[in-house]
Amino acid sequence: MLKWRATFLTLAGLGLAFLLACSGSGSGSGSGGNVASGSMNVHLVDGPISGYQEINVNIQAVEINSNGTWITLGTPNKTINLLGLVGGVEETLATGATLPAGHYGQMRLVLGSGNTVKLADGSVQPLKVPSGMQSGIKLIVNFDVAAGTTKDVWIDFDAAHSIQVVQAGMSGQYILRPTIWAFDKIATGSIQGTLTDAATSTGLPGVTVYAETLDGSGNARIARSTVTDANGAYTLDLLPVGTTYYVVSHPLVGTTTPKAYDAKASEAFALTASTPVFTYSAAFTANASTGTVSGGLTPLATSSQSDQVNLLQSLVTSSGTFSFIVRTTMAVVGTTETYGFTTVPVGTYSVQAVRSTLNLDGTTTTTTSTVQPATVTASTTTTVNLGL
Numbered sequence: 484m485l486k487w488r489a490t491f492l493t494l495a496g497l498g499l500a501f502l503l504a505c506s507g508s509g510s511g512s513g514s515g516g517n518v519a520s521g522s523m524n525v526h527l528v529d530g531p532i533s534g535y536q537e538i539n540v541n542i543q544a545v546e547i548n549s550n551g552t553w554i555t556l557g558t559p560n561k562t563i564n565l566l567g568l569v570g571g572v573e574e575t576l577a578t579g580a581t582l583p584a585g586h587y588g589q590m591r592l593v594l595g596s597g598n599t600v601k602l603a604d605g606s607v608q609p610l611k612v613p614s615g616m617q618s619g620i621k622l623i624v625n626f627d628v629a630a631g632t633t634k635d636v637w638i639d640f641d642a643a644h645s646i647q648v649v650q651a652g653m654s655g656q657y658i659l660r661p662t663i664w665a666f667d668k669i670a671t672g673s674i675q676g677t678l679t680d681a682a683t684s685t686g687l688p689g690v691t692v693y694a695e696t697l698d699g700s701g702n703a704r705i706a707r708s709t710v711t712d713a714n715g716a717y718t719l720d721l722l723p724v725g726t727t728y729y730v731v732s733h734p735l736v737g738t739t740t741p742k743a744y745d746a747k748a749s750e751a752f753a754l755t756a757s758t759p760v761f762t763y764s765a766a767f768t769a770n771a772s773t774g775t776v777s778g779g780l781t782p783l784a785t786s787s788q789s790d791q792v793n794l795l796q797s798l799v800t801s802s803g804t805f806s807f808i809v810r811t812t813m814a815v816v817g818t819t820e821t822y823g824f825t826t827v828p829v830g831t832y833s834v835q836a837v838r839s840t841l842n843l844d845g846t847t848t849t850t851t852s853t854v855q856p857a858t859v860t861a862s863t864t865t866t867v868n869l870g871l
Contacts, residue, residue: 519583519584519630519631520581520582520583520584520630521581521582521583521584521628521629521630521631521632521633521634522579522580522581522582522628522632522633522634523547523556523577523579523580523582523628523633523634523635523636524575524577524578524579524580524633524634524635524636525545525556525557525575525576525577525580525636525637525638526573526574526575526576526635526636526637526638527542527563527568527573527574527575527576527637527638527640528568528569528572528573528574528637528638528639528640528721529565529566529568529569529639529640529641529642530569530639530641530642530643530707530708530709531566531569531643531691531708531709531710532566532642532643532646533691534602534603535566535600535601535602535603535642535646536566536601536602536603536605537564537566537567537599537600537601538564538565538566538600538601538610538642538646539562539563539564539565539597539598539599539600539601539610540562540563540565540594540598540610540640540659541561541562541563541594541595541596541597541598542559542560542561542562542563542576542592542593542594542595543558543559543560543593543594543595544556544557544558544559544560544592544593545557545559545576545577545590545591545592545593545638546590546591546593546619547582547587547589547590548587548588548589548590548591549582549583549585549587553591554580554582555580556576556577556580556582557575557576557577557578557580559574559575559576559577560595562595562597562598565640565642566642568640569709569710570709570710570712570717570718571718571720573637576638579633582628583628584628584629584630585627585628586626586627586628587624587626587627587628588623588624588625588626589621589622589623589624590621590622590624590636590638590665591618591619591620591621591622592619592620592622592638592663593618593619594612594619594620598610598611598612598659600646600657608655608657609657610646610657610658610659611656611657611658611659612659613658613659613660613786620661620663622638622663622664622665624636624665625667626667634667635667635668635669636665636666636667636668637665637666637668637721638663638664638665638666639663639664639665639666639707639721640661640663641661641662641663641664641708643708643811643813644662644791644811644813645659645660645661645662645663646658646659646660646813647660647784647789647790647813647816648813648815648816649815649816649817650815650816650817650818655815658789660789660839660841666721666723668721670723670724670756671720671721671722671723671724671759672722672723672724672754672755672758672759672760672761673718673719673720673721673722673759673760673761674694674718674719674722674728674730674749674752674754674760674761674762674763675716675717675718675719675760675761675762675763676716676717676730676762676763676764676765677711677714677715677716677717677764678690678692678711678715678717678732678734678764678765678766678767679715679764679765679766679767680744680766680767680769681766681767681768681769682768682769684766685715686711686713686714686715686716687711687715687734687736687744687767688711688712688713688714688715688736689710689711689736690710690711690715690717690732690734690735690736691708691709691710691732691733691735691810692708692709692710692711692717692719692730692731692732693705693706693707693708693719693730693731693732693807693808694706694707694708694719694722694728694729694730694731695728695729695730695731695748695807695808696726696727696728696729697727697729697805701805701806703731703795703805703806703807703808704808705808705811706722706723706726706728707719707720707721707722722754723754724754724755724756724759725754725755725756726753726754727751727752727753727754728751728752728754729748729749729750729751729752729800729805729807730748730749730752730763730765731746731747731748731749731798731807731808731809732746732747732765732767732809733745733746733796733809733810733828734767735826741826742769743769743770743771743773743826743827743828744767744768744769744770744828745767745768745770745828745830746796746798746807746809746828747765747767747798748798748799748800748805748807749763749765749800750763750800750801750802751800751801751802770828770829772828772829772861772862773826773827773828773829773859773861773862774827774829774859774860774861774862774863774864774865775823775824775825775826775827775859775863775864775865776794776823776824776827776832776834776857776859776864776865776867777821777822777823777824777864777865777866777867778821778822778823778834778866778867778868778869779819779820779821779822779868779869780792780814780820780821780822780836780852780868780869780870780871781820781868781869781870781871782870782871783816783819783820784814784816784820784838785840787840787841788838788839788840788841789813789838789839790813790814790816790820790822790836790837790838790839790871791811791812791813791814791836791837791838791839792811792812792813792814792822792834792835792836792837792869793808793810793811793834793835793836793837794808794809794810794811794812794824794827794832794833794834794857795807795808795809795832795833795834795835795854796809796830796831796832796833797831806833806854809832810824810827812824814836822836827859828859829859829860829861830858830859831856831857831858831859832856832857832858832859833854833855833856833857834854834855834857834867834869835851835852835853835854835855835869836851836852836869836871837849837850837851837852838850838851838852838871850871851871852869852870852871853870855867855868855869
């Protein structure tokens with residue numbers, strides 16, 4: 484069932500999005516005469532993703548559009564492991580690039596060849612870049628560069644929602660379908676804290692933490708994600724001010740025999756220019772009774788589509804009870820299309836699929852399935868099929 488559509492993925496307050504196709508080319512200063520100029524620094528970060536040891540993307544250049552002309556801000560010409568850019572680590576793509584003062588609404592990353600993924604078993608597979616992205620991955624931005632100033636821009640290459648697996652015989656084909664956001668750091672804030680085990684008070688390492696927003700209808704969206712360090716500490720940074728966030732986590736610790744914890748959500752944190760930083764720490768209760776949620780998606784995603792599936796749960800906050808995303812995964816496409824969430828603590832959940840379709844004009848249409856209930860019981864698999 485079609486529930487809603489959006490021409491672009493947007494970020495409240497900044498009007499940021501990504502497009503997966505690009506038209507036009509060119510380079511140059513985009514300035515004429517003695518137009519006043521500013522400068523720009525560009526940094527790359529990423530969020531956590533499971534199932535991969537490395538995601539290596541070759542970035543040739545980062546460019547910005549000035550009145551229809553592409554200005555080259557930097558030419559890193561290097562292969563970067565995106566999974567090394569979590570927990571505050573960043574890669575500089577451009578430093579002090581000069582550009583005309585004014586408003587900018589579009590950037591792009593130009594990719595090269597040799598992109599790969601290193602799987603959990605240590606094997607390395609090629610990461611395919613669709614032909615429509617050969618001229619660059621576009622980002623819709625909303626930046627003003629004043630004369631004599633330097634703008635710091637941070638690009639979040641959201642790997643967790645950028646890798647689509649398409650089965651090909653006995654092996655999978657890994658396709659890059661980038662979800663990318665750009666931020667003006669001066670207009671952002673952060674939330675930080677520590678996640679611990681309620682019984683032992685020890686920190687929970689390697690746990691995914693989300694900063695989520697709620698739209699006018701109460702639908703959750705993940706704005707940023709990170710992973711806790713060895714002591715259970717985390718920082719969710721680059722959160723645009725002027726927006727209210729909830730910190731959500733559903734801890735799963737360890738890989739061989741994962742230990743699951745019941746999910747929690749924080750109170751509402753309204754980030755503003757005057758109060759851009761908050762702290763939220765929480766103790767989580769382990770739950771040894773777990774099950775699995777899995778199912779299929781129909782119709783099968785085409786070559787221009789990618790599907791994300793969210794596991795949601797109603798969680799109590801000081802502002803009320805809301806349905807938050809507690810886990811998310813990309814569906815796997817083969818002769819059928821499937822998804823799965825393992826080691827899920829017993830309880831009442833729901834699932835929803837989100838399909839992104841790349842249109843011929845370069846826009847992206849997003850379609851969601853209806854939300855389907857999923858009750859998890861101990862040592863069983865709950866099957867929930869989703870239609871888009």
